[in-house]
Amino acid sequence: MSQFKRTLLGRLTSLLLSGLLVGQAITVTAGQQDDRYEPGRITYAHFNKDGQLLIPRNYREWIFIGAPVTPKDMNDGNPAFPEFHNVYIDPVSWAHWKQTGKFRDGTIIVKELVSVGAEEAASGNGYFQGEYLGIAATVKDSKRFADRPNNWAYFGYDSYESKSTAPQPDESCNTCHKENAAEDNVFVQYYPVLRAGKPEKK
Amino acid sequence: MSQFKRTLLGRLTSLLLSGLLVGQAITVTAGQQDDRYEPGRITYAHFNKDGQLLIPRNYREWIFIGAPVTPKDMNDGNPAFPEFHNVYIDPVSWAHWKQTGKFRDGTIIVKELVSVGAEEAASGNGYFQGEYLGIAATVKDSKRFADRPNNWAYFGYDSYESKSTAPQPDESCNTCHKENAAEDNVFVQYYPVLRAGKPEKK
Numbered sequence: 001m002s003q004f005k006r007t008l009l010g011r012l013t014s015l016l017l018s019g020l021l022v023g024q025a026i027t028v029t030a031g032q033q034d035d036r037y038e039p040g041r042i043t044y045a046h047f048n049k050d051g052q053l054l055i056p057r058n059y060r061e062w063i064f065i066g067a068p069v070t071p072k073d074m075n076d077g078n079p080a081f082p083e084f085h086n087v088y089i090d091p092v093s094w095a096h097w098k099q100t101g102k103f104r105d106g107t108i109i110v111k112e113l114v115s116v117g118a119e120e121a122a123s124g125n126g127y128f129q130g131e132y133l134g135i136a137a138t139v140k141d142s143k144r145f146a147d148r149p150n151n152w153a154y155f156g157y158d159s160y161e162s163k164s165t166a167p168q169p170d171e172s173c174n175t176c177h178k179e180n181a182a183e184d185n186v187f188v189q190y191y192p193v194l195r196a197g198k199p200e201k202k
Numbered sequence: 203m204s205q206f207k208r209t210l211l212g213r214l215t216s217l218l219l220s221g222l223l224v225g226q227a228i229t230v231t232a233g234q235q236d237d238r239y240e241p242g243r244i245t246y247a248h249f250n251k252d253g254q255l256l257i258p259r260n261y262r263e264w265i266f267i268g269a270p271v272t273p274k275d276m277n278d279g280n281p282a283f284p285e286f287h288n289v290y291i292d293p294v295s296w297a298h299w300k301q302t303g304k305f306r307d308g309t310i311i312v313k314e315l316v317s318v319g320a321e322e323a324a325s326g327n328g329y330f331q332g333e334y335l336g337i338a339a340t341v342k343d344s345k346r347f348a349d350r351p352n353n354w355a356y357f358g359y360d361s362y363e364s365k366s367t368a369p370q371p372d373e374s375c376n377t378c379h380k381e382n383a384a385e386d387n388v389f390v391q392y393y394p395v396l397r398a399g400k401p402e403k404k
Contacts (some may be wrong), residue, residue, distance in 0.1 A: 003374065005335070013298040060265070060266070060395050061296075062266060062397070063262070064262070064288070064290075066331045067269035067286065067288070067331065067333065068323070068325065068328060068329065068330045069271060069328045069329050070323075070325050070326035070327065070328035071328055073326055074326070074328055075326045079325070079326045079327075079328070080325050080326055081325055081326075083370070084269065084332060085325075088265070088266075094263075112396055116291075117391070117392065118266070118391075118392065121270070121272075121382070121389070122378050122381075122382040123270065123272050123281070123282050123287075124272035124276070124277045124281045124282055124283075125272065125276040125277055125281075126270060126271045126273055126276055126277070126285075127270065127271050127329070127394070128270045128391075128392040129268045129269065129270065129392055129394050130218055130394070131394065132274035132394055132398065176324050179324075180323070180324040183346030187323070188312075189319070189320075189330075190319065190320065190323065190330040190331055191331070192316055192332070192333065192334055193262050194333050196262075196334065198263070
């Protein structure tokens with residue numbers, strides 16, 4: 001194989017793995033996949049005919065954006081979300097964020113809750129992730145959630161076996177997100193990956 | 203476009219984004235890319251001619267495996283690794299782990315350190331990620347690190363501007379990892395993504 005071809009393959013591979021080329025290829029080949037969103041946008045948020053969000057799959061292979069921890073022992077034994085929150089954004093919305101600094105229509109963000117498994121390790125005292133407890137998700141959709149603040153709706157699943165769930169009322173999640181999140185309902189102030197990935201204003 | 207083609211495109215797209223098909227395609231097309239590892243394996247750990255590991259790139263788009271936090275205020279102001287440790291494995295080694303439950307030759311794991319930015323938020327008291335502080339990495343290579351415990355070597359970068367760095371002596375990192383990590387020098391006990399992704403024994 002020529003040096004040029006090998007270099008090109010290396011670059012293509014990097015692009016593919018970074019999800020960028022995939023995002024662009026989709027524009028050409030799979031534009032009809034979900035007409036709820038703009039043509040050419042791959043969809044990670046799937047709804048059933050009753051408007052319930054299907055439980056997300058493979059989100060541990062999406063883009064991780066941050067992991068706050070609200071431990072039981074710092075919240076009188078009963079934090080709102082126990083305890084680590086591993087938070088992910090879908091890869092195409094991540095690519096869009098890197099280009100525009102905005103959350104596209106169809107963005108899905110998953111929050112997976114993980115217990116504290118240890119408070120002491122070879123690296124020191126602290127909090128170390130234990131067992132998975134469950135997931136929640138939020139989707140931005142200006143058509144489907146036209147009346148919701150900033151067009152986000154929030155979903156909590158009873159268990160990993162849940163197939164789908166209806167959106168929560170605004171007062172359960174949205175009100176707090178809108179009031180306290182740094183940017184468009186998302187707690188960007190606690191997600192260094194998003195902050196670092198945001199393009200500089202031109 | 204026919205329903206069949208659309209379904210197939212959807213499946214292909216998912217596979218591509220999960221990195222699996224990419225890994226397989228590489229077997230055919232880019233097998234010569236780095237002859238230090240087995241043919242057909244894409245390489246994320248790149249070394250210069252002096253055996254220094256080039257500083258990893260794009261690792262925030264790899265697979266996140268866990269985020270312990272060892273806060274200053276729980277470690278007399280001076281934890282070994284301040285403070286959050288966002289840990290990632292390269293996508294091809296992740297695919298290998300899911301298939302075999304082993305770390306392949308060439309595995310690279312990156313630990314990015316992030317300060318605690320807040321200890322109180324709308325979701326409760328705890329630790330919330332602040333600013334990036336630096337990165338460290340480890341690579342398993344049975345040829346290059348034949349004499350190292352379990353064939354892992356450890357690398358710490360002075361800054362994000364570092365181009366490359368030499369491996370640490372075993373007593374700086376490897377000894378503690380070998381002694382305390384649950385599996386093959388990796389603290390799998392604190393990484394739920396790895397535990398859940400490991401195939402069941404047949």
